[in-house]
Amino acid sequence: MTNKHIIFLVSLLSFLPAWADGSKNDALTPPNQARLSGEVFSFGLHAEGSMYFPEDWNQGRVTLTSGEVVEVERLRYNGYLDQLIWLNPANFQPIQIDKQMVHSFSLQVPYLPDSLYFENITFKRWYESNPINIYGQLMYRGNIRLLAHRRIFSEREVIEERGNALVARAQLKLESIYYILMPDNQAHEFKRLNRKTLYRLFPEHSDALRDAFRQNNLRIRNENELIEAVKIIDQILGKG
Numbered sequence: 105m106t107n108k109h110i111i112f113l114v115s116l117l118s119f120l121p122a123w124a125d126g127s128k129n130d131a132l133t134p135p136n137q138a139r140l141s142g143e144v145f146s147f148g149l150h151a152e153g154s155m156y157f158p159e160d161w162n163q164g165r166v167t168l169t170s171g172e173v174v175e176v177e178r179l180r181y182n183g184y185l186d187q188l189i190w191l192n193p194a195n196f197q198p199i200q201i202d203k204q205m206v207h208s209f210s211l212q213v214p215y216l217p218d219s220l221y222f223e224n225i226t227f228k229r230w231y232e233s234n235p236i237n238i239y240g241q242l243m244y245r246g247n248i249r250l251l252a253h254r255r256i257f258s259e260r261e262v263i264e265e266r267g268n269a270l271v272a273r274a275q276l277k278l279e280s281i282y283y284i285l286m287p288d289n290q291a292h293e294f295k296r297l298n299r300k301t302l303y304r305l306f307p308e309h310s311d312a313l314r315d316a317f318r319q320n321n322l323r324i325r326n327e328n329e330l331i332e333a334v335k336i337i338d339q340i341l342g343k344g
Contacts, residue, residue, distance in 0.1 A: 140174055140205075144200075145187075145189050145197075145199060149184070150273050152275050153275060154256075155184035155185070156182055156256075157256065157278060161178040162213050163178070163211075164176045165212075166179070166188070167207045168207060169205055179209065180211070181211065181239060183255055184256040187239075188201045209221075222240060222242065229290070229291055229293055240252065240253055246338040247287060248287065249284070251283045254278065254280060260274075260275050282294050282297075292305045297327070299317055299333075306341075313340060316340065317333065
């Protein structure tokens, strides 16, 4: 064996362990999940109630602005901060996913028949010039869209005595804010579910809406009835 062949063989043997170690490290994080970027989530809050909607980790799917789709084993939405949190399977650290890279995501909640689908969306309220950005749950899509912002906020604080110190404990509450998003990307905002709310939002069509809601026996007391009502609004607006 020539000196040239010996040098090549030694170089090859020294390369193989390094390649094997690199493959082992890559296997710790599945390639599809490695595309999710963000920062370690370390936010803490002394509170009664959960910051998350839904509360538990769920399987999910994240669609990136690049068009890539990432299947995730543990995902949840933080409604207090309006952020998407992913549990990295390599080290079990929660990661706040970079919001700028997320187009949409869905959560597969075991006790619900359908996945919850959220869009990272920017729009304007009809009465404001400055846009807002939220993760909005898409409930209906047609010529108009119905979104729900699952906002969690501190309703009040309770002061507790712990040893020689006073500690504030937040009482968290879930609030659903609904938006009917028009084709021009302006939104009608409301919280109360009833027919009068929708009449006020579309006064020029209130008579047609009133007749249609009565014909369909819609009282709009829950979100399923709200979705049906928005379908009717979409049809009436389409007629001009």
